[in-house]
Amino acid sequence: MSADMLPLITKALGETVYMVAVSMIISSLLGIPLGVLLHTTSKGQILECLPINRVVGAIVNAIRSIPFIILMVAIIPLTRLIVGSAIGTTAAMVPLVLASVPFIGRQVETSLREIPYGIVEAAQSMGATPLQIIRKVFLPEAMPNIVAQLTTVIISLIGESAMAGAIGGGGLGDLAIRYGYQRFRPDIMIATVIVLIIMVQIVQFAGNKLAKHLDKR
Amino acid sequence: MIDLSHIEKIYDSAAGPVHALKDISLHINKGEIYGIIGLSGAGKSTLVRCINLLERPTKGTVTIEGKNITAMNNSELREARKGIGMIFQHFNLLSTSTVFDNIAFPLQLSNTPKDAINSRVTELLDMVGLSDKADQYPSQLSGGQKQRVGIARALASNPHILLCDEATSALDPQTTKSILQLIKDINRKLKLTVVVITHEMQVIKEICDKVAVIDKGVIAEQGDVLDVFITPQQPITKDFISVLLSNELPVDFRNIEIKDEPFEDSILLMRLTFIGETANDPIISSLVKKYDVSADLFFGSLDDIKGAPFGRLIIGLDGSQDDIHSAMDYLREQKVKMEVIGYVSRHASSHH
Numbered sequence A: 001m002s003a004d005m006l007p008l009i010t011k012a013l014g015e016t017v018y019m020v021a022v023s024m025i026i027s028s029l030l031g032i033p034l035g036v037l038l039h040t041t042s043k044g045q046i047l048e049c050l051p052i053n054r055v056v057g058a059i060v061n062a063i064r065s066i067p068f069i070i071l072m073v074a075i076i077p078l079t080r081l082i083v084g085s086a087i088g089t090t091a092a093m094v095p096l097v098l099a100s101v102p103f104i105g106r107q108v109e110t111s112l113r114e115i116p117y118g119i120v121e122a123a124q125s126m127g128a129t130p131l132q133i134i135r136k137v138f139l140p141e142a143m144p145n146i147v148a149q150l151t152t153v154i155i156s157l158i159g160e161s162a163m164a165g166a167i168g169g170g171g172l173g174d175l176a177i178r179y180g181y182q183r184f185r186p187d188i189m190i191a192t193v194i195v196l197i198i199m200v201q202i203v204q205f206a207g208n209k210l211a212k213h214l215d216k217r
Numbered sequence B: 001m002i003d004l005s006h007i008e009k010i011y012d013s014a015a016g017p018v019h020a021l022k023d024i025s026l027h028i029n030k031g032e033i034y035g036i037i038g039l040s041g042a043g044k045s046t047l048v049r050c051i052n053l054l055e056r057p058t059k060g061t062v063t064i065e066g067k068n069i070t071a072m073n074n075s076e077l078r079e080a081r082k083g084i085g086m087i088f089q090h091f092n093l094l095s096t097s098t099v100f101d102n103i104a105f106p107l108q109l110s111n112t113p114k115d116a117i118n119s120r121v122t123e124l125l126d127m128v129g130l131s132d133k134a135d136q137y138p139s140q141l142s143g144g145q146k147q148r149v150g151i152a153r154a155l156a157s158n159p160h161i162l163l164c165d166e167a168t169s170a171l172d173p174q175t176t177k178s179i180l181q182l183i184k185d186i187n188r189k190l191k192l193t194v195v196v197i198t199h200e201m202q203v204i205k206e207i208c209d210k211v212a213v214i215d216k217g218v219i220a221e222q223g224d225v226l227d228v229f230i231t232p233q234q235p236i237t238k239d240f241i242s243v244l245l246s247n248e249l250p251v252d253f254r255n256i257e258i259k260d261e262p263f264e265d266s267i268l269l270m271r272l273t274f275i276g277e278t279a280n281d282p283i284i285s286s287l288v289k290k291y292d293v294s295a296d297l298f299f300g301s302l303d304d305i306k307g308a309p310f311g312r313l314i315i316g317l318d319g320s321q322d323d324i325h326s327a328m329d330y331l332r333e334q335k336v337k338m339e340v341i342g343y344v345s346r347h348a349s350s351h352h
């Protein structure tokens, strides 16, 4: 183990955490409403609107079917438009967000679908508006599941951020490729892998704890 | 109070249209407990859900307290629904909210101030006997307790109407009794109009004032519970009642010949039904005192329907034809329902 390793890893870890955290927040802010939209506009639901449901569903499916590495490269012009550059930690977040939003959307939709419709009807029978049903029934009731799913999303974001890093985004992936692979530094490679494993373990552990805490069923 | 006028409901299903309700008209008075009974698939849930428009009738109007709610727009309808509480077979509580928050839910919907919510929920918890469970989650409660939460929640915004869709069908008989008692109590105390959907005559018998029997989407029969119990008109009504009040003859008479005309050594078998006060009167003893007949008692039961005594007897009258006829005339004058079963041999019943 050499003296340069610790600062290298700390810096890369910081970049990864930054990329994952910011993309996660943005993706959730977009993905959860997307999931609500997908669910509530589906057949027999409170805001049933099949044309919207089909169009949005098709777009979601289309994005989800593109492998991340291709998506990342394919949207470089879009990234440049949004961030002003296609390289760097911030630029890497554009494809990360774009890939996560439909993923979260579908996951949230699935959890919402598991809520018994009777509870929604009970709320309707009390005169709840659709917005109140979303805020006070759908989201709280699905929250334990959503938390568990967001945990999975964070973990796949950690993986994807490493890929994004490899093409100039910084972070642990970038470090592993540049030092571990291109400069033949197996110690850095191993250290990066260990840090990634620990990160994923921590996220999973915390996610499970929180989901369990919220789950009153 | 509640007026359903020519309600029709057709569901479009994959297998074609389902005619769930056919031209149903009902009038439910203020303060009444109105029972709707029917077999599975008869259209009970559809009917009760048409009252608060959880299900929109294909045709017909629903008028509640003089307002035609079928003509309301969404926001008017939501306001109207706040005056109509509803409880469900599977309770439909929020699993991630405490008992307290479940009951507070309808109040939060109308942005009630926090301390008003607190005092109202505390009051309701007390009313349904769950004051010690305020901080528990539904999964920690028994079925009966969950339904109490459902009732408290339905009453939170002071509705005038309570709709109950199979509210006791998921509960054991004892818990059913206590929930029915609670519904009866709040009906009295709050002058609430209650609509009860059930497939059990027991529920109707226990708490309802009026009953409608629904069969394949039409009302087969309706009226006061006592009248319907005593003189059911339709076969389906008789079936429902027979579950509670068996019309079977005592064992001794099941396999013997019953004749329309008297014969040597025959007695006249008849079924008597007493309602209300008369159930306690000694009619049979005055009958044998007044006329030269003897009366053998083969079967007797005393039940009650919504608190009113309800007695049933099967007796065998023995005597001359004249005396028997005068005895029957006497019975007809009393408030007793008399059904002649027929003449059987006096020796049919071994222990008489």
Ligand SMILES: Nc1ncnc2c1ncn2[C@@H]1O[C@H](COP(=O)(O)OP(=O)(O)OP(=O)(O)O)[C@@H](O)[C@H]1O
Binding pocket: B011, B012, B013, B018, B019, B020, B038, B039, B040, B041, B042, B043, B044, B045, B046, B047, B199
């Ligand atoms: N959403 C629906 N779509 C299609 N058909 C329906 C729907 N809801 C009910 N039906 C049909 O309408 C008829 C009446 O159903 P309903 O649920 O009102 O019966 P019910 O008397 O409440 O029965 P149960 O005692 O089983 O609850 C049934 O034939 C049922 O299959």
Ligand SMILES: [Mg+2]
Binding pocket: B044, B045, B046, B166
């Ligand atoms: Mg039903």
